Amino acid sequence: MKETKQEIIDAAISVLNADISAPLDFIAAKAGVSRRTLHRYFSSREELLGACAQDMMLTWQKAMLVAYNSTRDPIEQLEQMLYAGIDCGVKYAFLNKLRDHVDQELLQAVPDKQYEQARDKWFRRVPGLQRKGIISRALPAPWIKALFTGMITTTIEALRSGDVAPNKIKELAWHSFSKSIGIGHQQG
Amino acid sequence: MKETKQEIIDAAISVLNADISAPLDFIAAKAGVSRRTLHRYFSSREELLGACAQDMMLTWQKAMLVAYNSTRDPIEQLEQMLYAGIDCGVKYAFLNKLRDHVDQELLQAVPDKQYEQARDKWFRRVPGLQRKGIISRALPAPWIKALFTGMITTTIEALRSGDVAPNKIKELAWHSFSKSIGIGHQQG
């Protein structure tokens, strides 16, 4: 059986993702636990928020590193990183929101530098790949980064809506994302 | 000078988009108005939420219809609809969230059918365009729809982050979106 503390964190991420100000009652209910128990693990809302942020970052970071190290081919690295991002699921969408609401001190403990390491390492290669014509030269690097994170949230949203078959969705996501940044084109 | 009521709605959409449970004080402050005045226009939080939903839907609907009617070419229609979606800005991202929080009765008054009219009219043509090879046949229609809304939020997020030049962003969005659904490919 899972640790209660982790279950509360997971519930919190899920609930707070929909409503960052949701009462602790909702989070406790989602975790199948009384509010009193929640408070035994997290003395305050602020502390819970911080734990969520830390949990998310570690999850994300680990997944990205595994993906990045799974191959030497940059295109395959990107594909694996996209899949890893999708697998992180709803947790990912929550990440940006938290930055506005969590006391920054609570995030200091997290190895923030490492967290972005894998993805950023990859994105520093973008100009080189563009020179080789592998990625469209028409697209600025920050836009490519935006498309990457955007495709993850798009995919998660599509999954949540239930309109797209789940077993095909990663394939679709990579297909569309790779095309959107010009992979597979011959552009001299 | 703008109507106070509309200013409050705009402020509410902006604030609630970041935090659906944000106190009315924040909304009033954003609107440059006292909380008491806010309550003179909206007797309850619920009523304000409903007004936001209605306002958004009408804005979105009008923009889509204008875009749709601006040309007969389906590809150009799609391009214009994407631009219209981006122009609706932060308002759009709010729309889905509201569906979970607003009493559905308050949305009944809105011509919901019409709201989706233009976009849905377009998306019903997708199979035909796929048969002609204009859009990739590998992509299910719901996924294309997800990509459309996803590209809008991606673009808005990129704008908000400040990492991508605003004057080029619509162009980038259309470039990447059209590629992501297979427009411009020769696929037999």
Next chain:
DNA sequence: GACAAATGTCACAATGTTGTGACATTTTAA
């Protein structure tokens, strides 16, 4: 079963949020 750890239930104070009334002040339009 017996014991310890974890959890639940209830009560409670402190604080935050909402919605309203009364009245002062400012803005608008004639």
Next chain:
DNA sequence: TTAAAATGTCACAACATTGTGACATTTGTC
């Protein structure tokens, strides 16, 4: 200028949320 409309300020009650203590109940382990 003046009267009406709009807004601001303050006070207030009702309600929601948070965090904690005291004690009962359940769960896991020997």
